[in-house]
Amino acid sequence: MKHIILLFLFSGCANFMLKDRCEKTNWFNYSQEVAYSGKYLEEDGFIKDWKGVDRISAQQIDLGFKLGREKMCTYDEMYRRGKEGQPVYFDFCDSLSKSQMKLKYDTGLKIFCTEPNGMVYGRSGAVYLKVCPIYSDVPFMNGYRPGRSQYLSLLIQTKKNEIIQLESGYVELIRRETTANTQYNLIPTGQTCGYREVYNEENKKNMVVTVCEVDSSLTSQRSMVIDQLDRIRREMYSSRIQKQKLSEEIKMAEQELLVLKH
Numbered sequence: 001m002k003h004i005i006l007l008f009l010f011s012g013c014a015n016f017m018l019k020d021r022c023e024k025t026n027w028f029n030y031s032q033e034v035a036y037s038g039k040y041l042e043e044d045g046f047i048k049d050w051k052g053v054d055r056i057s058a059q060q061i062d063l064g065f066k067l068g069r070e071k072m073c074t075y076d077e078m079y080r081r082g083k084e085g086q087p088v089y090f091d092f093c094d095s096l097s098k099s100q101m102k103l104k105y106d107t108g109l110k111i112f113c114t115e116p117n118g119m120v121y122g123r124s125g126a127v128y129l130k131v132c133p134i135y136s137d138v139p140f141m142n143g144y145r146p147g148r149s150q151y152l153s154l155l156i157q158t159k160k161n162e163i164i165q166l167e168s169g170y171v172e173l174i175r176r177e178t179t180a181n182t183q184y185n186l187i188p189t190g191q192t193c194g195y196r197e198v199y200n201e202e203n204k205k206n207m208v209v210t211v212c213e214v215d216s217s218l219t220s221q222r223s224m225v226i227d228q229l230d231r232i233r234r235e236m237y238s239s240r241i242q243k244q245k246l247s248e249e250i251k252m253a254e255q256e257l258l259v260l261k262h
Contacts, residue, residue: 032065032068080108
């Protein structure tokens with residue numbers, strides 16, 4: 001039985017960049033998922049990033065990991081993972097018979113690794129993790145390739161439609177920005193100047209100076225329009241970022257689609 005040694009400094013979530021994520025993390029659930037993915041805690045990047053967690057969180061990590069490992073290491077789970085095309089980690093489950101685990105997993109794979117299921121799996125958008133044995137990989141891929149191609153084609157068209165909507169919305173944002181700029185330029189300066197006699201201490205005599213005052217209501221109007229422009233420009237920036245992200249996703253999908261067709 002492999003022993004897991006956890007070293008926690010109990011210093012709390014001190015790392016500034018990850019502090020917010022650390023404080024919001026349900027450590028019990030997180031460590032359970034780590035175990036369920038077949039990894040030890042010291043192999044997880046997020047946990048390794050922390051020099052320490054508080055004592056209560058350390059206990060939750062330990063409890064969650066143990067529960068996740070218990071759920072992972074059952075013969076029924078081996079069968080389920082095979083049936084759903086998920087990888088397994090036999091060495092992680094050293095309390096079970098390796099031959100029995102493999103038998104259960106292979107039984108599940110026989111259901112998963114078929115041409116009809118490959119078609120269904122590909123259409124669902126799920127990514128094939130190369131779990132089928134060589135003899136059943138070919139028939140599975142015969143179904144998976146066209147199914148995945150259909151999924152990607154639909155995905156590409158959907159994202160292109162989203163870009164069209166974004167571009168239409170962006171035109172409206174430009175119109176709103178232009179209108180707000182015009183409103184701002186039409187607001188009068190509201191500055192009135194006049195002459196006033198004041199006493200100059202240095203010269204010990206009265207002097208006439210120019211004094212200007214600004215209408216506070218016009219200042220308020222300008223502030224409101226500036227706030228409006230800021231909101232519009234933030235929306236424009238967000239729209240550009242979304243469009244860029246969608247374009248990158250389309251490019252990746254098109255590249256994968258090209259590979260599937262050859």
